[in-house]
Amino acid sequence: MRTLQVALAERSYPIHIGAGLLDTFPLAEQVRGNQVMIVTNETIAPLYLERLTPHFSGCQCDTLVLPDGEAFKTLETLESIFDALMAKRHSRTTTLVALGGGVIGDMVGFAAACYQRGVDFIQVPTTLLAQVDSSVGGKTAVNHPRGKNMIGAFHQPRLVLIDTDVLASLPQRELAAGYAEVIKYGLIRDPDFYHWLETNNERLLSRDTEALSEAIYRSCDNKAQVVADDETEQGNRALLNLGHTFGHAIETATGYSKWLHGEAVAVGMLMAVNMSVRLGWVDAGLEAGLADVLAQWQLPVATPAGMTPDQFMDLMSLDKKVQNGQLRLVLLRQLGEAVVTADYDAGALRQTLEAFCGT
Numbered sequence: 001m002r003t004l005q006v007a008l009a010e011r012s013y014p015i016h017i018g019a020g021l022l023d024t025f026p027l028a029e030q031v032r033g034n035q036v037m038i039v040t041n042e043t044i045a046p047l048y049l050e051r052l053t054p055h056f057s058g059c060q061c062d063t064l065v066l067p068d069g070e071a072f073k074t075l076e077t078l079e080s081i082f083d084a085l086m087a088k089r090h091s092r093t094t095t096l097v098a099l100g101g102g103v104i105g106d107m108v109g110f111a112a113a114c115y116q117r118g119v120d121f122i123q124v125p126t127t128l129l130a131q132v133d134s135s136v137g138g139k140t141a142v143n144h145p146r147g148k149n150m151i152g153a154f155h156q157p158r159l160v161l162i163d164t165d166v167l168a169s170l171p172q173r174e175l176a177a178g179y180a181e182v183i184k185y186g187l188i189r190d191p192d193f194y195h196w197l198e199t200n201n202e203r204l205l206s207r208d209t210e211a212l213s214e215a216i217y218r219s220c221d222n223k224a225q226v227v228a229d230d231e232t233e234q235g236n237r238a239l240l241n242l243g244h245t246f247g248h249a250i251e252t253a254t255g256y257s258k259w260l261h262g263e264a265v266a267v268g269m270l271m272a273v274n275m276s277v278r279l280g281w282v283d284a285g286l287e288a289g290l291a292d293v294l295a296q297w298q299l300p301v302a303t304p305a306g307m308t309p310d311q312f313m314d315l316m317s318l319d320k321k322v323q324n325g326q327l328r329l330v331l332l333r334q335l336g337e338a339v340v341t342a343d344y345d346a347g348a349l350r351q352t353l354e355a356f357c358g359t
């Protein structure tokens, strides 16, 4: 087992990473009260729920199995979590355990932030995306019909428990989507890691457990540092959004159904790098190399058919990073150095959109 620390003073917590931790990690010791509610979904419950419950045989352990899908990341589902907690009389010292991907993690984290004005929660992420990104950093939310993640809170977990073995059951498409966020860390702040990923691409693609575990560790290390530096995204945390402004436009345009988040981010990162090339900040070899790796992971390198530059501009104007009407984008100054800036040639943005939309 390897352990990282998210350094946030009194809200600091560990990230434990290892094979088989679902069974072997002494989870009960991490619980302060004598009540636990494990929340998961109907896909993950039959696979892993019974591995967790025995840890809590010494206390009141309730389980809640939610329907699976981003479509259920809603206030309505949140209410069903509160209903279950109330029905089982959970008190302020209860601990919620989020067993699942980012959807479960975001929703259970938000439930923990709200229930009785805040209770403990533990992240047990089961997708690559959740292991390298969403379970670390304390952003929690549900969706509103008019916008993704629009209702939420910052609420840090007590710990993050990453059992790398659970990836064995993850569909390849989901693994690839999570991998897009792994590449992101290399691009924005860790050139050594980026080169390591290039060198080890074959091993990672074939799910070599040691390589995957190293990629998870180094991703979490990067995320932990960014979060420790800027917990509530007043500054540098926004750099984690490389490719996300383009990606969110794609997710919105495709109704959050056809494309996975990581897939939209993959082509979004390529667009950001393409624009950085046009601005003369990075060389075209970086873009070509990235396109190559994405293609090997069968991640998209083109925008959805039919999307136009105007549609992108329109959807991107709703981005959270718009300030005073200025669209700020995360771009690369060089490999490993990202900036968030509104100070770019608008012509380069237009050219990138036109190149990717084939217009």
Ligand SMILES: NC(=O)c1ccc[n+]([C@@H]2O[C@H](COP(=O)([O-])OP(=O)(O)OC[C@H]3O[C@@H](n4cnc5c(N)ncnc54)[C@H](O)[C@@H]3O)[C@@H](O)[C@H]2O)c1
Pocket: 041, 043, 044, 047, 068, 069, 070, 073, 100, 101, 102, 103, 104, 106, 126, 127, 128, 129, 130, 133, 134, 135, 136, 137, 138, 139, 140, 149, 166, 167, 168, 169, 170, 171, 174, 177, 261
């Ligand atoms: N809080 C953050 O900082 C943050 C960051 C990035 C993304 N997110 C959020 O994360 C969500 C996406 O997360 P995700 O990609 O994990 O999607 P997800 O939670 O929907 O999981 C993807 C699918 O894989 C299934 N699954 C999960 N673990 C499995 C396993 N081990 N074996 C087999 N199947 C498994 C799930 O049931 C689901 O069907 C989005 O809602 C996004 O907004 C949050």
Ligand SMILES: [Zn+2]
Pocket: 133, 181, 244, 261, 265
């Ligand atoms: Zn993301």
